Amino acid sequence: MLRIAVPNKGSLSGPAAEMLHEAGYQQRRESKELRIVDPENEVEFFYLRPRDIAIYVSSGRLDIGVTGRDLLIDSGANAEEILPLGFARSTFRFAGKPGTANTLDDLKGRTVATSYEGIVAKHLAERSVDASVVHLDGAVETAIELGVAEVIADVVETGTSLRNAGLEVFGEPIMKSEAIVIRRAGGEPDDAVESKVQQFLRRLQGVLVARTYVMMDYDCRVEQLEKAVALTPGLESPTVSPLHNEGWVAVRAMVPAKEAQRIMDDLYDIGARAILTTAIHACRL
Ligand SMILES: Nc1ncnc2c1ncn2[C@@H]1O[C@H](COP(=O)(O)OP(=O)(O)OP(=O)(O)O)[C@@H](O)[C@H]1O
Ligand SMILES: O=P(O)(O)OC[C@H]1O[C@H](OP(=O)(O)OP(=O)(O)O)[C@H](O)[C@@H]1O
Ligand SMILES: [Mg+2]
Numbered sequence: 001m002l003r004i005a006v007p008n009k010g011s012l013s014g015p016a017a018e019m020l021h022e023a024g025y026q027q028r029r030e031s032k033e034l035r036i037v038d039p040e041n042e043v044e045f046f047y048l049r050p051r052d053i054a055i056y057v058s059s060g061r062l063d064i065g066v067t068g069r070d071l072l073i074d075s076g077a078n079a080e081e082i083l084p085l086g087f088a089r090s091t092f093r094f095a096g097k098p099g100t101a102n103t104l105d106d107l108k109g110r111t112v113a114t115s116y117e118g119i120v121a122k123h124l125a126e127r128s129v130d131a132s133v134v135h136l137d138g139a140v141e142t143a144i145e146l147g148v149a150e151v152i153a154d155v156v157e158t159g160t161s162l163r164n165a166g167l168e169v170f171g172e173p174i175m176k177s178e179a180i181v182i183r184r185a186g187g188e189p190d191d192a193v194e195s196k197v198q199q200f201l202r203r204l205q206g207v208l209v210a211r212t213y214v215m216m217d218y219d220c221r222v223e224q225l226e227k228a229v230a231l232t233p234g235l236e237s238p239t240v241s242p243l244h245n246e247g248w249v250a251v252r253a254m255v256p257a258k259e260a261q262r263i264m265d266d267l268y269d270i271g272a273r274a275i276l277t278t279a280i281h282a283c284r285l
Contacts, residue, residue, distance in 0.1 A: 001037070001044050002196040005056050005065030008034070008047035012179055015087040016066045020045075022210075022282075023203040042196065053182070054079045060184050063193055064200065070155065070177035074118040078185045083201055085179040086208060089157070092119060092174040095167040096151040097144060104171050107131040113140050113149035120153045123174050141165035202284055210280040213254040218267055218275040222247055227270050229253075231263055235285070254280070 006020065007013040008031070017027045026038035028047060037044050046062060053067040054077035064082070070092055072079060094101070094112070101107060104127055111132045114120045120133050134149050141161050143149045153174065156162060162169065181201065189197065220228045225240065232238055234253030241250045255263050255277075264275050 001042050002064070002193065002200060003044050003046065003062045004200070005048050005053040005062045005067075006045050007050040007053065007066060010050050011088050012050050012066065012068060013047075016085075016179060019085065019087070019204065019207055020066075022207045023200075024282075025203075043200070051075070057182050058184055060187060063189070064181055064183045064197060066179060066181055068177050069180050070116060070119060070175060072180065072182055073122075073175065074116045076118050079182045080185040081180045082183050083181040083204060085181065085204065086211075088177070088179040090155045090177050091157075092116065092153065092177060093156050093169040094151055094153050094171050094174065095141075095156075095162050095169045097166065098168050100150055101170050104129050106170075107151060110151055111149040112151045112153055113143035114153040115140060116153065116155075119174060123153075141167060205285060206283045209254075209283045209285060212257055213280055213283075214257045214260050214277045215252065215280055216255045216260065216263065216275065216277050217250065217252045218272040219243060219248055219250050220267070220270070220272040222249055224270050224272065225249060225251070228267060228272055231266050231270075 007016055021027050025041055025043060026036065028036050028045070034047050035044065046056070048056060050067055051071055053065040054072045054075040056062045057065040058077035058079040066085070068088055069081060072081065107124070107129050108131060111134055112120055113134045113136050115136060115138055117133050117135045124131055134143070136143055140152045140154050142165065143152055144167065145165065152167070155177070156169065181204065183197065216232055228251060229238055232251065232253040232255055238251050238253035243250055260277050264277070267275050
């Protein structure tokens with residue numbers, strides 16, 4: 001039975017459960033459930049605080065986990081990223097009242113409030129900036145107004161929280177984060193566990209592909225086939241089948257969903273017709 005840690009709360013938990021569900025795994029029905037078994041897939045899910053997941057996985061008691069890249073780095077736990085999942089994307093940045101600081105050097109002798117003490121302390125130490133770090137559990141934007149710190153370091157997605165607190169980012173982004181799958185670093189899992197882990201990763205990769213690609217079908221004249229194929233190269237190469245009408249072929253290829261409309265326009269312009277796109281529900285590359 002593969003043992004997997006999943007976030008029980010916060011920004012990661014909803015999208016993680018949704019992705020696991022799309023990958024065909026049973027998920028908990030109530031937010032209070034801490035552990036469920038999915039016997040058909042031989043997987044057991046443990047719903048844990050996102051911050052604790054890297055610690056559990058590094059201990060070796062759980063095989064893999066879903067967490068945030070920033071939380072993994074912050075924990076300093078002996079675990080490694082094995083698959084980025086594309087949700088809960090954010091940037092980790094310094095911010096302050098306008099005019100407080102422009103560069104990292106301006107932080108010397110000052111106090112930085114953050115929930116990610118590990119990331120901030122490491123970043124400052126690597127750049128030989130001597131500043132104090134105050135740990136707060138959340139809502140760190142308020143720390144400046146209340147005089148607990150002059151600067152904060154926090155997760156920024158849309159920037160709304162910073163704007164509402166009258167703060168501005170400064171300096172280079174400290175890191176970019178998103179949800180990831182992690183496993184213990186340097187461990188040597190037995191073959192049975194390894195094969196279950198690889199199957200789990202293939203399922204999640206299938207969901208990622210199904211979310212980012214659509215299937216495109218169209219008809220085109222044989223003379224235009226090379227141009228059309230250049231627009232829709234597919235993953236390996238497109239499927240080309242003869243049509244009953246001589247001189248025409250039907251083409252089928254996966255294309256990135258974001259580019260589908262532009263590609264349809266370009267195909268139309270070179271004479272392709274009956275251009276259709278359909279959603280992909282699941283996939284194994
Ligand atoms: N607004 C956001 N947009 C995208 N990702 C976010 C956002 N806030 C937090 N995250 C990401 O979520 C993870 C933190 O999860 P965690 O549950 O600890 O905090 P949270 O989502 O802020 O929830 P809460 O503060 O309610 O506990 C990190 O990987 C972080 O980068
Ligand atoms: O750039 P934005 O889109 O505003 O998102 C970033 C904010 O979201 C998170 O806060 P959350 O609501 O989780 O509260 P917290 O600070 O207590 O964790 C994060 O800590 C930032 O404050
Ligand atoms: Mg938060």
